[in-house]
Each structure stands twice: as C-alpha cells, then as structure tokens.
Amino acid sequence: MKTAILLAIGCVTVSVTIAGFSAGARLLLGLRIGRIRAAVTGSVGLFATVLFSRTVHSGDRGALITVEIGAVLLLTMGFLAASEVVLPSGSWPSMLRLPRALRRRIARARRYSQLSAIAYRHGLGRLLRAKGRAPVTGPAGHHELARSLRRALEEGGATFVKLGQVLSTRHDLLAPGFTEELSNLQHQAAPALWEDVAEQLRQEFHRPLESVFARFDPVPLAAGSIAQVHRARLHSGQEVVVKVRRPGCRPVVERDLDILCSAARRLEERTAWGRAAGVDALARGFAESVLEELDFRVEARNTAAVTARHRDGKVLIPQVFPALSSEKVLVTEWLDGRPLSASGPGTEGRAADPTAVARTVLDSVLRQIMIGGTFHADPHPGNILLLRDGRLALLDFGSVGRIDGQLQARLRDLLVALRRADAAALCDALLALANQPEEIDQKELERTLGLFLARHFSSGTSFDRTAFNDLFRLVTAHRLTIPNSIAAAFRALATLEGTLTRIAPDFDLMSEAKQFAWTQVTESASPPKLAGRAADELLDLLLIGRRLPRRVDRITSAVEQGRLSVNVRLLGNRQDRGFLQTLVHEVILTALGATTGVMAVILLSTARGPRITSSVSLFEVIGYNLLVVSAILMVRVLFTIFHARRRQPPPPG
Template sequence: METTVGVLVFLPTMVVTVLLFAAVIRRLLGVRVGPVRTLLAAVLAILIATPILNALAPADPSAVSGGDLVLLAFVAIVVSALLAMAALVILEVLVPTGSVPGPVELWRGTRRRVGRSRRYAAIIRIVLRHGLGRFLRGRPPPGPSSAAARRRLGRSLRDALDEAGVTFVKLGQLLSTRRDLLPAEIADELTALQDRATPVPWDEVAAVLAADLGRPVGEAFAEFDHQPLAAASVAQVHAARLPDGTAVVVKVRRPGIAAVVERDVDILLRLAGTIEERTAWGRPLGLRALAAGFAEALREELDFTVERDNLQAMAAALAASPDRGVRVPAAYAELSSERVLVMERVPGTPLGSATAVLDGLGDERRGELAGGLVDTMLDQVLVHGIFHVDLHPGNVLVADDGRLGVLDLGSVGRLDAATRAGIGQLLGALGRGDSVAASDALLQIVDRPDEVDERDLQRAIGAMIVRYAAPGGTASAAAVAALLRTFTSYGLGVPPAVAAVFRAFATLEGTLALVRPGFDLVAHARSSGSRRVAEAFSPARLRGSLEDELVELLPVLRRLPRRIDRIGDALEHGRLRVNVRLFADDQDRRLVTGLVHQALLTVIGAAAGVIAVVLLGAGGGPRVSATVDLFPLLGYGLLIVAVVLVLRVLVVVFRRE
C-alpha cells in the first residue's frame, strides 16, 4: 500500500518537475524549441542534478547547515539546467529543428518513400527501354546533330512519356509548345501525344456522381448515357438530359486519378530539382520552375470547380466583346463539384472531323470564322486578361450554321493589366515595323537580367520583323519559335503567363489551318493590332481616356497649389528641410534590430565571462556563510549569466529557420 502511494505521489511530482524545467529552459534560451526536445532536456537536467549536488557537497554532510544545503541545491539545479541547455544547442547544431519528422510523419513518409521508390524504378525501366538513359547522366553525350536523329529522339521521348502515364503525357503536351526549350523536330513529335484512356465502368462513375450530387443519378437527370462520349486520362464525358429536357454533358473525374497525379507530380518535382542541380543542361532550362508551373496547372485541371469558374468568366468576357461567332458552354454550378462538371451541350462537330461542315460553308465564310477566332483570342488576351491556352482542334466545335464552340477550359491563362498593355504595345510595334518600340515592349513583359544589350536586342527584333512580320510573311510558328529563342539567347526569362500566350497562339495556328487552309495568322494579327491602335486613338476613345486621366489627376491638381505655396514659404523663411526616413521598411528594421540585439548579448556575455574569471581567481573574499565565500559565489553567478547569453547567441546563429 505504501509503495502504491509513493508511486502515485512520485509520478505527478516528476511530471510537474519536468514541465517546470522545460519551461525554464525554453525561457532562458529565448527561442521556441520543439516540445520533445525540451522535455528530453528537462529529463536530462533532472537526471544529472543529483550527481552534481553530490559533487558540490563536502565530504562531511554533518558540517553543512540548512542554508548551505539550500544554496548547494540551487547551484546544482542551475548547473544541470545549463548543461541541458548546452545539450539543446548542440542538438540544434547537429540536427536542426524540423529536419527529423515526428513518429506519425515518419511512418507516413516511409510509406510515401516506398511508393516513390517503386514508381522511380518503373520510370527508370521505361526510360532505359526507350534508349533515353544516357540523358540522366551528369554530363550527357552531345545531342543529335541532324534533323533525322532529333526526330528519332523525339519519337523515343514521346513513346516513353506515353507509357509513363497521364502526368507525363500532359508534360509532353506542354513541352510540345515550348519551342524555346526543345528543337522543332522533338516538339513536332510530342504534338502527336494523345490524352486517351480506357473508359471507367459505369458502376464507378455512378458512385462518383451519387456521392457528389447527394442523390441518385436518376433523380438528378432525366436521361444519362452510360457510354461516354470521350474518355481521357483525367476524366470522361457523358451525354445526359436534365429533368426539364435540357441537353447537357457531364464531365466526371476518374476515380483515384488525383492520388496518381499527386504521386507523379511529387516525383516530377523531385526529378526536376535533382536534374537541375546535378546536370549542366538542366540549369539553363530552369527545370525546377518549369515543373512547378506544370504541377500547378495540372492540379487546377483536376479541380472541376476551377473549370466551372473559368467557363463563367469566359462567358462574361465573350458577352462583353463584339460577337465573333464563338461561344462557350454554360456551366450548371448547382450540379457541379470538384469531381463533376455539368455543362450545356453545345451543338456541333469537333473541328478535326468537321470537313464536310466546313466545305459547305465556303471559303469566304471559313475565312470569317478563322478571323473571328483570332479576334476572340486577341480580345481575351488584350482586353479581358483571361484566355484559352489550348485551342487545339479537339477543343473547337463547328455548328451547321458556322458558329464555333470552345470546350475544355480547365486551364486558362490570366494576365494582369501591365502585361496586357505590354503585349498590346508589342503587337502595335510589330504592325508598324518599329523594332525600338517592340524591344521596349518585350522588356516590359519578360524578366530581364541585370544587364542586357538593348541595342543588339533592337537589331535582332528588327531582323525578325523584316523576316516574319513584313507583308507576305506566313511563317507564324517559325516566328514564335524565333522570338522564344531570342529570349533565351539574351537571358530574358519568360513568365509563365507570357509563355502561355505564345503557347496559345502556336496551338491556334494549327486550328486555323483546319478552319481556313492558308490563313495568315501573322498578317491578321498585324492588321487587327493596327486596327485596335487606331480605335484607341479615335475621338470617342480619346475623350473617354482623357476624362479618366482627368478624374485621376483632379485630386492631385487640387492639392498642388497649397503644396507649392508651402514650399515657397519654407524657402522664403529658410525653413525648407528634407527628411529621409532611415529603415522605413519593417523588414530592414527587424534585421538591424536583431543584429544589434545579438551584438549586445555577445558583448554582455563576454564581459560577464571575463568578470567571472577575475572573481574566481581573486580568492575567497568576504564570507557569506561558514562554507561559502562571496567572490566565488559572484563568479559562478556571472559565469552562469555569461553561459546563458552565449548559448542564446549560438542557438540563433546555428539554427536554420
């Protein structure tokens, strides 16, 4: 019974003591340390406190008074706490906080690591099977020097990406539009990648629909075709009819595809970082940033609420623009979710198989449709700032009356006002053949390095204008590729949004070739840009712009006379002063304050340590008690202060946030 009572008293006492030690140690260090580390340090302090007390106590315990015993116990506790703090600092230096996961994270991380290892092995087997293993070395052999060799390499890369699955297929489709990164022959081969998959069984589709709609499929739809209209690797599309008889299409995400994509995206990000770090060819390409942008776009494509919002935004943009004969399906938000998207069924035939419909329209009407599609894209890019980035023939429907329907807005590009203005100035300068204005506009929309030869850039842009943008030039895809190569050669970084614009127009060119063979995208864009510039300088537009500018300037103009009067009065009486606020930025203030604090702690700690050494070497001094002298007591006290301050500085120096 007594043993049980002793245990019940001892355990709470030890817990309280450990927590008290942990709080004191964390307070003395002045920084937040992980609870596990703090508790371990507190346990260490308690374990070594008794041996330290035994070492400090005299050989004859009977000679120690009650006051001396309390003082020795206090010194032992303080010394043990200091040793525990020193152990914490050493542990922080060797194993920084956050570098070792907790037990739960360790278990989850181990499972993810095993899954990644299996996927790594599968990817490596695919790479080796298609003869691409040599490109994973730190110093790959020289690339293919002939067009035929590059085309063979492109086919091998296409087959490997196709076999690797949905994430890598979509990566290949993205790379096919980045002709600034890949040779034209490889990019051409990657354009043949098709996003296709075996349809999901109806039972699994019905389960997804019932879970997201909150009711059986038969209650939400009057009719639902169990056979999909199309099946891709991310989703498949079914025809259906609402209870009111409206024809709709239902896009359903494939079950389990999100986990597969997330696993592959994680692997892709890791591979991109490793290749960029360890290879000579990965760094100039910026593979890490490219992979991050691709991962973000792919995650958006998996979330159908993003496509629902994009459909609504694009419909509003088209409604605010002149009628170009282009429409997007309306989304039914109340029936849509992250995995299900219900849209209006737009009548028409996919452009790739609409030859008979197009032939019945005539060349003139087909030219109008192609021009309307280009003007719609220019409206999206220059006016509204939201544009379709993947207008390939499969995403365009042609109705019997010639109107076009645009599908698949899971991933759209977005441009801020400054970038839209820069692109508009670039188009206007290209239309005028002004290389100086074109280079100035380019430098506004790209990430420029610290130094760039603007005169040489102007000459390069001028040569491109003469070759591609002059009347009669039709090599629009070559013009885009040449422009992107110019960016790379001058060290100009292409922001993802701007790269999406070039990708959109490069994709649009192939679509226009089906709508109206021989359609000149460059010439139409040049004439449309000139027309837009002329419209911007029309009397009505100028009057509206002038009114807007005056409205913005009016408050400034009202305050200007008073400010001029104050400046003149200060000059007249010699009271004009200029105040410069040093460290006005909060980040600068925090940096300087932190440095000053660390310097002060270092000086104070060093001074306390020096004084402690002097006192300890100066003899006993006056007696505080029968066994304790003043100078050693003050010396040890200052030594404790010095050690605490130095430890505070060291834990900040060695810690990696």
C-alpha cells in the same frame, strides 16, 4: 496521516521543481513549447538535480548550491535546445501521420524507380549527365533525342504526356526538331469502370443519380487521363454534359508532379542547359496548371470569367450549372455539334467557308487575350464545336491563361511592330514585354531584329511558323525571358494555328493576328476614344490642381519661416528593424558570455582569497557561478543561430 502529508509535500515539491526548471529553460531560450515537451524537459531537470545533489553535497561543498542549480538549468536548456532542433514544436501531428507518410514515400520511390528505368531505357540518361548547354549536337542527334523523349513521355503516363504537349508549343525553349516530335504525342485513356464513376457521382450529389438526372448514358463520350465526359438529361428536359474526374486519379497525378518538380530542380542545379532553360520554374508552372485542372470548381469559375467578358454571338460558351457542380463533377449544357477534329479540308460540313470559320475562332480567342484578359489556353480541335446552325462553341476551360492590361498593350505593340516591319519598335516592344538580363546590348538586338524582319518580310513573304520559331530563338539567344502569361498566350495561338490549318490549310494566323492588333490600335485612336481618354486625364489633372495650391502655400510658408525639413525614416521596414534588433541582441549576449567566461577563468586560477569553508574559497564560488552564466549565454546564442537557420525559408528557384 503524517505519511499522507509528507507524500503531498513531496508531490508539490516535485511538481514545482519540474515546472521551475521547464519555465527557466523555456524563458532563457525564448521558446514557446507545449505541455508534453514542458513536462519532459522539467523531468530531465529533476533527474539532473538528484544526480548533482549526490556529488556536490559530498563533504563540505554545500556552498556551491547555486552552481548546482545553474548546472542543472544549463543541462535542462541543452536538452530542450537539442529536442527542438531534432523534433521542432508542432511536429507531433506529423509523427502521428508517419505511417501513412511512409507508405506514400515508398509508393513515390517505386514510381521514381519506374520513371528512371523508362528514361534510361530510352537513352535519356545523357540529359542527366550533360554539363554543357545541350546534351547532343547536330541535327541527327537532336532528332534521335527528340524521338527518345517522346517515347519516354508516352510510356510515363498521362501527366508526362501533358507535359510533352505543353513543351511542343514552347518554341522559345526547344529546337524545332523537339517541338515537331512532341506535337505527335497522343494519349488515349481507357474509360473508368462505370460502377466506380456511378459511386463517385452518388457521393458528390449525396443522393441517387435517378433523383438528379432523368437519363444518364453510362458510355462516355470521351475519356481522358484526368476526366471522362457523359451525356445526360435533367428532369426539366435540359440536355447536359457531365464531366467526371477519374476515381483515384488525384494521388497519382500529385505524385507524378512531385517527382517531376524534384527532377527539374536537380536538372537546374546539375546541368547548364537546365539552368539556361529555367526547367524548375517551367515544371512548377506546369504543376500549378495541372492541379487547377483537377479541381472542376476552378474550371467553372474560369468559364464564368470568360463568359462575362465574351459577348460574341458567333462563338458560344456552354452554360455551367453551379448547383450540380463540385470539385469532381462539372455539369454544363449540351451543345449539338461536332468537334473540328472531325473536320478537315473538304469536310468542313455545315460551314460554307472554312476560312470564315477559322477567322471567327481566331477573332474570339484574340479578343479573349487582348481585351478580356482571360483566355482559353488549349484550343485544340476537340475543344471547338461546329454547331448545326453554323455557329461555333468553345469547350473545356480547365486550362486558361490570364494576362493583365499592361501586357496586353505590350503584346499589341509587338504585333503592330511586326506588321510595320519596324525593327526599332519591335526591339522596344520586346524589351518592354520580356524579362531582361542585367546587361543587354540593345544596339545588337535591334540589328538582329532588323535582319530578322528583312529575311521574313522582304518580297512579300508572310510571317509563317518558321519565322515564329526564329523569333523565339532570337529572344533566347539574347537571354530574354518571356513571362508565363505571355508564353501561355503564344502557346494558345500555336495550338490554334494547328487547329485552324486543319480545316483551312491556307489560313495565315499571324497575318490575321497582326491585322487584329492594328484594328485595335486604330480604334483606340478614334476621336471618341481619344476624347474619352482626354476627359479622364483632364479629371485627374483637375483633382491634382485642387490640392496643388494648398501644398505650395505650405511649402512656401515653411521656407519663409525656416521650418522646411525632410523626414527620412531609417529602418522603416519591420523586417529590417527585427533583423537589426536580433543582431544587436545576439552581439551583446555573445560579449557578455565571453566576458563572464574570461572573468570566471581568472577567478578560478587565483589560489588566494577569503575562505567560505575549508575547501571552498569565495573566488571559487563566484568563478563557478560566472562560468555557468557564461555557458548559459553561449547556449542561448548558439541555439538562436541554428534555430533561425533551420526556420529560414529556402531560396527561391
């Protein structure tokens, strides 16, 4: 019985000691920790107590018991601080996932090695070693490097082919030789095994295919790097198109995007041409776009958004079946026609006038850009159908662009300025549209734009692709940065130009676009539109006018009575207040720690003083305790500094 009581007392004492040291270390460091870390920390304190007790209590030095407790607490704090830095709180789940993460890292390293070998095999190592603005000079060097880049992207796989196709439309970033070479990129993917596709469909529908479709063609209509398309029929008799994501493609695409973004960050850090082109932001924007294409629910929402703003009977948008669509499957109505990729000069098929077809498609896309705000960002010939009744249809809204009303107005101003050949208006439109550097010579920019307009608009010349490229190079030379949404709109128009000139070689896209913008401006200046805007403005003025007399009366009364004051809130931002509070807190702790440390050294160096025991003086007891307090305060300050730096988010870009 006595043994059991002693054992219970011992267990309680050990538990209280562990909990006490753990709570003390946690409170002194200002941390919230889990039970496992708390138990381990308290156990370290208990072990340190046993070691210190054997040393400090030798002889008659028991008067230093408070120093012993403080030293043990200091050691416990040091252990907790070190464990938090090495293995932060909340990282245990990551440790449990370590084997799988390690396998992913090995696969990523293997893929990175493959891509590096492809790059160096095609002579692209000079891009990584280039310290200047460009790795090569001269037309011959650009042509050779562009060809090497295209071949490397083709060998790299679907993700890098899509990147090259996007870059082929960025005339503001790349020289014409690069954009022309990258426009030849093609990627024909082999269809996935029907058994794998059927199994994925059964998993998505949670039932057999026969209960969903009356007929399903296992041979795909088209196969891409991310998805393939099948034709099917519902039990209602409705003909539909089923778009299925390729099984197992998401991990591969995510891995390639991770490698691409990592390489872009390194290029921007190590090369001047990478910083000038902003390759990191370009890669991140491309990655976001591709990840959206992997989720067919995004495409369904995009289709619904464009359909809601698109009321044109000449260009159809296929209906989506939301009940049958998911992240990996998209079901839309079947439209009977053939893509414009099967048409060409003289083979326009059912269309009586190829120019009318081109103008209809352009009008639809421009309305999406300048009126709707959500537009098809990839209108290549395979995504435009020519139907049996002569109408057109837009397909595949996996890649869309979004542009707000303010940028829509700026884009219209830009096209109107081009139509009028007004250098001053064009300069104002560009400066309102683009992101400007800190210092820009507007006079020089306006003169350069005047020469540009004189070169490309004199003697009745048209605004062709060459002029378009010259405008982008001019923007780049003056360090103006086009917003991503506007770049997406220009990219869509550049893709559409190649599509439309395929069926109507003489079609002038830019002239039609300028005319469209001019029509929108003139319509907005019509009497009914002006009257509507004037009524809205008048209503706003009336609301302001109703409140104005009361506010004026309050101000004049305050002035008359001498009570007029201005309230200024210093440090109104919560982050600013938190930063100042932390700064003051750490400065005070540092001053206290330094002061107690100096006082401890002074007391310990004093030989005289009242004795507590034969070998310990009062000054020693106070000095050692102050030394422990100083050490605890310094550990707290150092931990706060390094822990805050560790948790600080990385700098943007």
